[in-house]
Amino acid sequence: MEDTRISRDEQQRHRLQEYIFELEEVQDQVEELGIAHEQLKRSQVFLDTVLSCITHGLCLVRNRTFVWVNRMFTDILGWEPDELMGQSTEIIYPDIIDYEKMGEVVYGNLKQKGLIIHEYDFLHKHGHRVPCLITGRALDKNKPSKGYVFSITDFTERRRAQEALQKAYDKLEELNAELLSTNEHLHREIEERKAVEKKLHDYRDRLEGLVKERTAALMMVNAQLRQEITERQRGAEALREGERFLSSVFASIQDGLSILDLDYQIVQVNPTMEKWYAHARPLVGKKCYQAYQGREHPCNPCPARHAMATGAPHSEIVLKRGPRQEVVGWLEVHAYPRLDKATGKMTGVIKYIRDITQRQRAEEALAKSLRELRQTLEGTVMALANTVEMRDPYTAGHQRRVAQLACALAQEMGFSPDQLEGIRVMGFLHDIGKIGIPGEILTKPQQLTELEGSLLKTHPQIGYAILKDLEFPWPVAQAILQHHERLDGSGYPSGLSEREIISEAKILAVADVVEAMASFRPYRPAVGIDQGLEEISRNRGTLYDPEVVDVCLRVFTEKGFKFD
Numbered sequence: 001m002e003d004t005r006i007s008r009d010e011q012q013r014h015r016l017q018e019y020i021f022e023l024e025e026v027q028d029q030v031e032e033l034g035i036a037h038e039q040l041k042r043s044q045v046f047l048d049t050v051l052s053c054i055t056h057g058l059c060l061v062r063n064r065t066f067v068w069v070n071r072m073f074t075d076i077l078g079w080e081p082d083e084l085m086g087q088s089t090e091i092i093y094p095d096i097i098d099y100e101k102m103g104e105v106v107y108g109n110l111k112q113k114g115l116i117i118h119e120y121d122f123l124h125k126h127g128h129r130v131p132c133l134i135t136g137r138a139l140d141k142n143k144p145s146k147g148y149v150f151s152i153t154d155f156t157e158r159r160r161a162q163e164a165l166q167k168a169y170d171k172l173e174e175l176n177a178e179l180l181s182t183n184e185h186l187h188r189e190i191e192e193r194k195a196v197e198k199k200l201h202d203y204r205d206r207l208e209g210l211v212k213e214r215t216a217a218l219m220m221v222n223a224q225l226r227q228e229i230t231e232r233q234r235g236a237e238a239l240r241e242g243e244r245f246l247s248s249v250f251a252s253i254q255d256g257l258s259i260l261d262l263d264y265q266i267v268q269v270n271p272t273m274e275k276w277y278a279h280a281r282p283l284v285g286k287k288c289y290q291a292y293q294g295r296e297h298p299c300n301p302c303p304a305r306h307a308m309a310t311g312a313p314h315s316e317i318v319l320k321r322g323p324r325q326e327v328v329g330w331l332e333v334h335a336y337p338r339l340d341k342a343t344g345k346m347t348g349v350i351k352y353i354r355d356i357t358q359r360q361r362a363e364e365a366l367a368k369s370l371r372e373l374r375q376t377l378e379g380t381v382m383a384l385a386n387t388v389e390m391r392d393p394y395t396a397g398h399q400r401r402v403a404q405l406a407c408a409l410a411q412e413m414g415f416s417p418d419q420l421e422g423i424r425v426m427g428f429l430h431d432i433g434k435i436g437i438p439g440e441i442l443t444k445p446q447q448l449t450e451l452e453g454s455l456l457k458t459h460p461q462i463g464y465a466i467l468k469d470l471e472f473p474w475p476v477a478q479a480i481l482q483h484h485e486r487l488d489g490s491g492y493p494s495g496l497s498e499r500e501i502i503s504e505a506k507i508l509a510v511a512d513v514v515e516a517m518a519s520f521r522p523y524r525p526a527v528g529i530d531q532g533l534e535e536i537s538r539n540r541g542t543l544y545d546p547e548v549v550d551v552c553l554r555v556f557t558e559k560g561f562k563f564d
Helices: 002-053 071-077 096-113 156-189 194-240 243-249 271-276 288-293 303-310 357-391 398-412 417-429 432-436 450-456 459-467 476-482 503-518 529-538 546-557
Strands: 057-062 065-069 115-123 129-138 148-154 256-261 266-269 314-321 327-339 346-355
Touching (some): 057 071, 071 148, 129 156, 194 346, 256 271, 256 288, 288 314, 303 314, 303 327, 303 346, 398 417, 398 546, 417 476, 459 476, 503 529, 503 546
Antiparallel strands (some): 115 129, 129 148, 256 266
């Protein structure tokens, strides 16, 4: 019995010893969990810091709802983080259709491939679209309900660069195609058009000469302006160095310097001011408005008063007056607060004055030259337009009426005055290429044969070849080349589609069709404006730009437009 009891005691001690070991292991695990928890907290802080510094926008989406976003994500789209947290992702889509369509694409690819890379234009908080590259992956591909992580990168600058590169490439392709297609035809027609080309060359040479002269004059004025700006900046910098440096340059600087106290009284001037206002000497001790302007009260506007009131530099252009207070030029006056070095308080104003009379007169001369150049350009355009109408009397006035209607459409569409001038030039010259078409085809009273029709369709290319080297401030040659193109690609000469046709060519196309159907032709009578409006309405969005068609219908039905 005693042995049995000892055996049981031994078993109990063993079990107790095992419990103690298990308790020690549990205690060790608890301590390890505490350490792991602290490490996890530090990792979380580190992770949050890293994610806030990433240059890509990041977000966590669960059930198409924002669960987490980093700062870069909200900066790209203009939101604050708390404005997106808990919100539906629909908030960054332009409309519900895009939202649903994008959802099918993104989540469909995520289910199939586990990863998506896609370009999309998201909606900025302020309403404009932001082109982005979006990548995404499920947190756990086996449990999509845990959510998805998406990264976005702002592609705005890259998109602009791609579009600019594509436009340059398209233009190069167009130029190459045009050169190849028109070279043979121009050689065949060179003798017939020699007299006309000579006039065109004379006009072009004269125009180029005028442009070169005006350009040279403009470059010279710009160089002078840059030099003046540089000198003015150097003078302003010298003033900021302090009264000590100012005193050393007072006697040599060629611009005017005048130091005033807070009561507008002249404290010190340089020799230039004494020279300019010799009739009012002595200047020191007088009020600046008395000595310089012959007034009994401060001027309005007054740069010195503004500098005193705001404590910041201010500039104005004022009149320069002579002994009898007559206007003798213009002065550019810069007023800088004069501060006490010890206290930092304002003690007066330093006025730096530059005589800009010659510059003002040069700018007026430049403006006059530009007006004369514009008149010369207009005369050249009218001469070219009249040349076409002299060869085709049946369409006399057609280009002028197309220009009139095209300008009315462009004005209704909100084009600027400069753009309207460009549209007018394009309208007057849109058929200039008919110079290269035989007169018997232009005036043939019967329907043209297929060959004759093909030859007539080359007139946009001929017009482009004539005008492409003239440096118009608008895309005149390109609009003339495209004015017979159609949105669906059925036009000529290049079969361009909607996005490839410039807006000016779309306006010319509608104006050309309406005017042509309203006017008499050798091979048919005039069918009337109503038929022309019906034609563009029937083919709205297919052949003709919808916006231009709507505007054209409006100017006739609501605005009462009529051809002169």
